Amino acid sequence: MTNDELAKLFRPGSVHKRLYTDKDIFDLEMNRIYGQAWIYVGHESQVPRPGDYHATRIGDQDVLMVRGSDGQVNVLYNRCPHKGAKLVTEGDGCAGKFFRCPYHAWTFKLDGTHMSLPLRAGLEGTCYRADNPDFSMKRLARVDQYRGFVFASQSASGPDLREFLGGSASTIDNLCDRSPVGEVEVAGGVFRVMQQSNWKVFYENLHDTMHAPATHESSVVAAREQSKAIGEMPFELLIQEGNGEPWAFWEALELRAYPYGHGYMEGIFDPNAAEKDAVTKAHQASLIAAHGAERAREIMGMNRHNTIIYGSGSPHNVFQQFRVIRPIAVDRTLIEIQVFRCKEAPQAVFDRALVYANLINSPSSNVMPDDVELYRRCQEGNSSRGGDWVSQHRYLGTDKSMPDGGAVSINGTSELPMRNQMAAWRHYMLGDDVSPEQEAAWTGRTPLSTAGAQA
């Protein structure tokens, strides 16, 4: 598929359904988006000791994150250079002092470099040498981490991780800063949920405030009925009832878009809860003890709901989760849900993160199944001949451009986040083949600055 053909899939405020259903486009995305962007691999706390590994995927590539003998975290393709066998199976484990391929017992250091193989004499006179890179496990082109969050890029060029994350890094900062010692760790296990839909559908849903009251009516009504029956609204019901706020509530929220498709959505729970809620109060007290009242208020006051790091997923600073989004096929998307413990924060803070994960992000959630059902229906509906275009028109032309190349909504129901994601998509997929004028017409806004922006 040529870039000219890809460019025909866009109109101002709408995109062609083939973006979600075409297998060739999916394959191109795996090369041009997941082959270029920084992608979250995992948190360094998942590999605490040398030899510990976490096997996962970056786009269509099987990779593993492993703690080296020097303490550094390496990210390697999960492939033995001999016959191609995956060195480790999925999930977490410990390789010991080195990797040993189960097939022919070739061994590799924890940074992937070749160590040895049985009966070397048989390779005399060939190109085999321990320092020939063809006989080592391949490393990803670039690996870096931000406060323990490990990212890798399959491309040797492009922005560095800090520039790539831009404003979205402030959510990771806040997630970590909610620990009195500024550190978090993955704890309690990871949920894995499969969506029967294209990966972009979930990203677009994350800041889609207009879907909440409609899609989630069953869980909202159930939470309200249950609250009435027991005469109170405990945390476990509150977080399911929140989607039922009236339109005016959603309209007043702020949506912030950053370059590279990232952004955040303002929080939907009461930011002044510290006065009423015992857990928040205890949490705040631990931060006051560490940093003083002003800094503690600043940390606890950053009230965000979903943040998007495009290509990686959605961290949630307030309830310490990360929904990692892994595309599997054009119509299959795997979500890995991580829960974090804020080190040295009161136990109740982790308890609440656990409850939030169990109730909102697990396969048994009362909330998410209705999302997953609707994503599947979008996937199936977009495979029909019943029309070609997907609308992202809401508040088109009103988004206010910001100096960092991003934008902010004038209304919380704006489809700015979706348009911003599509701009990032075009940046990766079409590069310089899109003129700034064309891009401005599609997104409905002109950037104030091109520094760090995609167009």
Add this chain to the structure above:
Amino acid sequence: MNLLDRTFDHSTVPVSGAKLDVQAIRGVEQFLFNEARLLDERRFDEWLGLWTPEGRYWVPRHHGQQSPFDQISMFWEDAVLRELRVRRIANPRNWSQQPVTRSSRLVGQVQIDGLDAEGRLIVSSSMQLTEYRLDQRQLAARVFHKLESGDDGRWRLHLKRVNLVNLDAIFSNLEVFL
């Protein structure tokens, strides 16, 4: 938060033996079969009525999981959350239950394991669960029931722990009780 009440005894390891005569064992089996049938027939309100007020429904996320408090769980539900789930399933705008999930359970290998510290009966059984919604799904589990004998002589469910065989699988929705 009641849900995180750590004094709740969620252990399914008996602290003493239980002596039941054949008729009593038949009664326990009938309770398990009836519980399975209520779920298969989606008679959720009757199912809710089987429980003690403090009862917990637990599907761990990990093999051999020791506690629902330190790790995530597929389900960890008290009465409030069980009732909430039934209300959502019953709501006419339950998009993910259109069509509904149909199920058939086969319960066997029922064993009386013993008593917990409070004298509640611990019963374990094997369950084969076939579910159908859009696609067919086969689940299997070892299930632990902790039963309390009520004043009316009937059993009440105090803990149901479902150890799924495939809990490391990647799941789509698990929205109905197992």
